[in-house]
Amino acid sequence: MSKVETKVEDLMAEILTGTVYELVDVEYVKEGREWYLRVFVDKDGGIDLDDCQNLSEKLGARLDAENIINGAYILEVSSPGIDRILKKDKDFIREAGKVVDVTLYAPLDGKKIFVGELESRDEKFLHLKDMEPLPREKVALVRLHIDF
Numbered sequence: 621m622s623k624v625e626t627k628v629e630d631l632m633a634e635i636l637t638g639t640v641y642e643l644v645d646v647e648y649v650k651e652g653r654e655w656y657l658r659v660f661v662d663k664d665g666g667i668d669l670d671d672c673q674n675l676s677e678k679l680g681a682r683l684d685a686e687n688i689i690n691g692a693y694i695l696e697v698s699s700p701g702i703d704r705i706l707k708k709d710k711d712f713i714r715e716a717g718k719v720v721d722v723t724l725y726a727p728l729d730g731k732k733i734f735v736g737e738l739e740s741r742d743e744k745f746l747h748l749k750d751m752e753p754l755p756r757e758k759v760a761l762v763r764l765h766i767d768f
Contacts, residue, residue: 624648624657627688628679632659635678640664641671644700645707648693655693657683660700672697706762712741719765722746724758735765 625646632643644660661667661675676697683689706712706720715738722734736748745753746762 622648624689631682657693658696660698662700667699703763703766716740721763721765722759723761725760728758
């Protein structure tokens with residue numbers, strides 16, 4: 621996590637204290653010529669546009685006052701989406717029992733993508749129901765599965 625992401629995560633923790641919102645993730649990335657600060661927030665029942673606007677205004681004011689980011693950037697506050705990426709321990713605990721898509725950095729036994737029911741994650745392995753444990757160092761991305 622970058623220095624900016626860590627500072628924004630700390631700011632959002634302050635802003636969200638005592639509210640119904642949960643901070644899911646923070647990304648500070650350069651795409652083309654633009655820098656984007658993306659903050660993903662959720663609450664029971666999901667967040668709506670008014671929630672995003674309210675939190676964006678609060679965070680934007682704090683970022684301006686504390687001058688955390690030098691230069692121009694685009695601030696986006698949104699829901700993590702129905703195909704949310706799982707990164708933190710609390711994500712894996714909350715989503716246990718749901719079907720996930722797992723992408724590996726390199727093929728394992730000829731496969732790079734696995735789909736299965738999430739059981740758990742420990743320090744060394746990602747556990748999917750009825751599958752051999754996947755070594756965490758080989759896992760590039762885990763996201764909730766969507767059936768079309």
